[in-house]
Amino acid sequence: MNPIDQQLIQRAKSAIGEAEYIVIGGGAGLSAAAGIEYSGVRFTRNFQPFIEKYGLTDMYSSGFYPFKTQEERWAYWARHISLNRYEAASTKLYTDLHQWVQNHNYFVITTNVDSQFEKAGFPQHQIFEIQGNYGYLQCAAGCHDKLYNNEALVKAMVQHTVDCRIPSELVPKCPVCGGEMNPHLRIDQYFVQDGKWYERNASYNEFLRAAECKKTVYLELGVGYNTPGIIRYPFEKLTYRNEHATLIRFNRHNPEGMEGNEDKTISFTGDMQEVITSLLN
Missing domain, CATH: 3.30.1600 (SIR2/SIRT2 'Small Domain')
Known part of the structure; x- marks a missing residue:
């Protein structure tokens, strides 16, 4: 990795290490990078x-x-x-991600429907599978x-x-x-939101409220523009409103962020597995 990448690695390590709250957003690019x-x-x-x-x-x-x-x-x-x-067994990318954050206070929201977070060891009650x-x-x-x-x-x-x-x-x-x-x-208006869905939705929103003015990292992983209103846009707005927040974005094609968040955003465009491995070392 070149020097500028190493600087980003150190910034991300520091942000995670100092975070009181970590909000993890997993999109389709995360599972694709994991091999699915x-x-x-x-x-x-x-x-x-x-x-x-x-x-x-x-x-x-x-x-x-x-x-x-x-x-x-x-x-x-x-x-x-x-x-x-x-x-599909638990993938190395997801298990490495779990290892990176497991000793921190975190919550996961994901548009992925493949249970990879759960398979990697993330507790079910800390995962909101919003799309099913x-x-x-x-x-x-x-x-x-x-x-x-x-x-x-x-x-x-x-x-x-x-x-x-x-x-x-x-x-x-x-x-x-x-x-x-x-x-x-969630393919049409008849998507079923059962009791567990509403429980996780409430837990996620409660976590967001608790993190509003704290040292919070919004960790955005492989989120594109298919459903940006679920993770990408909310993470950008929450980062903008919180002076203590950092947005760590993994996105090869759309790393750019919201205007005003430039100094709070750490963007990685390289291979996600390689970056997570470097963050663990």
Whole structure:
């Protein structure tokens, strides 16, 4: 690493070391940097039959593909969920991140739905998965607010997929209204916010309030402009309002920050794993 990078490393170490509160925001770029990529070789290696049959190009856009039947739709989603939630072990980037902050007072908000924070050792009660979690199903019409663990069903779907279809008897139906089910992802206005969601939302907001005028680090990891109003913009505003705050941003393509925060922002544009490793040394 060059000297200027080392200066940034030391500034980040000092900020974390002195912080009374650390607010961690994890975006899609964090999981991508950890190796959970939705395109490229990882996609083509795991979805070849779906690519050949439907012309799919990546896991993100494939989630919006208009499958003609529920049997086809769930064959795809079962493979998607299995790969990213159940087959993916805890990654080194997430475990290193946990090691970096584990002895500090922190809370996590993430738009990621792959449970990597939990797998790395972050306590569940300190993680707010605002956009959902691959491990659950919900009523597609949001007729009630209960979520359903899908592990056994997803594994059965994958096991019994033939020609990109699952057996009709495995297609999930809402136990209340009898309608279709969805993965628990914020894809429309029917996203279910259950009791646990509201508890974590309240805990997160309470943590933000407690950190307002304290030595606080807003640690933004791989957050782009897909949903900037959840992490990126709030972190910038909170940093701007708190004279004791530091924003540490990991973003290869959009490292620039809000005007007025220049002296409070530490931006890393290099390989996230390499930077976190340097921060641990």
